[in-house]
Amino acid sequence: MHSFGYRLNTVLTFALLLLAVLCGAASFLDAFNSPLSASSSYVQANAQVVKVNRFRRQLNGADEVSLTFNVSLDMKRLFTWNTKQVFVFLAAEYETPKNALNQISLWDHIILDKDQAMFQTKVTTKYPLIDQGSNLRGRKVDLILHWHVMPKTGRMIRDKLRLSDFHLPEAYT
Amino acid sequence: MHITKKHKTDSGGSLSLPLLFEPTKVAAVKGGRHGRRSNRELGCPWTVHLPVPFIPVLSRILSTSSPSPWSSRPPKMSAVISMRKLASSSRFHSAKMDWQGQKRAEIVMQFMLVVFAIAGLGIGYTIGSFPTMMLTYAGGVVITALITVPNWPFFNRHPSKWLDPSEAERHPKPHLNVAAASKKKAPKHK
Numbered sequence: 001m002h003s004f005g006y007r008l009n010t011v012l013t014f015a016l017l018l019l020a021v022l023c024g025a026a027s028f029l030d031a032f033n034s035p036l037s038a039s040s041s042y043v044q045a046n047a048q049v050v051k052v053n054r055f056r057r058q059l060n061g062a063d064e065v066s067l068t069f070n071v072s073l074d075m076k077r078l079f080t081w082n083t084k085q086v087f088v089f090l091a092a093e094y095e096t097p098k099n100a101l102n103q104i105s106l107w108d109h110i111i112l113d114k115d116q117a118m119f120q121t122k123v124t125t126k127y128p129l130i131d132q133g134s135n136l137r138g139r140k141v142d143l144i145l146h147w148h149v150m151p152k153t154g155r156m157i158r159d160k161l162r163l164s165d166f167h168l169p170e171a172y173t
Numbered sequence: 174m175h176i177t178k179k180h181k182t183d184s185g186g187s188l189s190l191p192l193l194f195e196p197t198k199v200a201a202v203k204g205g206r207h208g209r210r211s212n213r214e215l216g217c218p219w220t221v222h223l224p225v226p227f228i229p230v231l232s233r234i235l236s237t238s239s240p241s242p243w244s245s246r247p248p249k250m251s252a253v254i255s256m257r258k259l260a261s262s263s264r265f266h267s268a269k270m271d272w273q274g275q276k277r278a279e280i281v282m283q284f285m286l287v288v289f290a291i292a293g294l295g296i297g298y299t300i301g302s303f304p305t306m307m308l309t310y311a312g313g314v315v316i317t318a319l320i321t322v323p324n325w326p327f328f329n330r331h332p333s334k335w336l337d338p339s340e341a342e343r344h345p346k347p348h349l350n351v352a353a354a355s356k357k358k359a360p361k362h363k
Contacts, residue, residue, distance in 0.1 A: 002275060007322045011282055015314040018290040022310060025294055026303070081301040152303050 027154025274328030289313025
């Protein structure tokens with residue numbers, strides 16, 4: 001500690017070390033208060049398909065569906081002091097003879113603030129439901145809401161909740 | 174990063190030389206924490222450390238007869254310590270912190286940083302505002318740096334009394350005693 005530069009280096013290095021400890025402590029306390037296992041009980045949501053806008057077969061042989069649905073979300077309890085944003089997306093899951101599980105994201109949204117975390121909208125699919133093949137006629141499709149809670153420091157929490165299901169029509173529209 | 178050279182002194186206890194270096198280029202004595210620890214553990218009169226980074230500071234240490242630099246008694250030097258830095262050297266002795274001040278500065282720095290970190294965490298957690306925690310801690314770091322880094326006078330209350338250069342000139346540097354090594358060989362030749 002014999003010179004100005006040496007003391008400055010020591011101060012800055014120790015401050016950086018304590019900053020890392022501080023971020024770890026913030027992340028730990030945050031996870032301690034809202035445990036990971038109960039994350040899905042903090043969210044209430046509902047999604048209903050209003051109508052099927054388009055159901056056709058593309059030129060390359062794949063089915064394509066475009067929907068309109070009502071979605072209502074309440075994710076206020078997911079927000080803590082250490083939450084930067086919540087990324088939420090609605091996925092359609094179904095089973096085909098070729099694949100045991102198909103998951104396709106239909107719509108996503110970024111929630112930046114606790115005030116924006118409760119809303120209801122009527123929205124069309126941002127990304128069309130395109131199948132690998134032509135298996136969607138009359139298929140039962142589950143709608144599952146996924147969310148990623150992104151903290152300011154620490155680990156990202158991922159969880160999901162099954163909402164409802166619907167059947168696609170038997171014929172192309 | 175620190176190279177420690179330990180030397181046993183003669184019975185007079187007043188002369189040691191680092192043998193591996195040229196007489197004109199020797200590492201600097203640093204009154205840091207490592208120096209204190211080594212002295213206590215090994216009981217040597219003094220230890221030589223290469224400070225990190227080594228390059229800007231070259232010094233010549235001729236002798237010292239004191240125990241560790243942390244002792245409250247100022248070290249008695251029988252020769253001058255001359256430092257040659259890239260910047261000018263004449264100011265080096267005058268305005269810096271003394272050993273006690275350095276120790277105090279280190280303790281104050283660690284204590285204040287930990288206190289501000291805990292305070293920031295507590296305030297941020299209770300208010301529920303992450304930026305508040307960060308700003309509190311950043312303010313604490315700045316305050317700590319302002320208090321501990323510059324050479325304030327209250328860190329220089331026990332300055333070390335170095336010997337006057339003119340006094341050192343009157344006592345030329347003695348040579349190493351190599352007669353002990355040759356004495357051991359003499360009886361064998363009988």
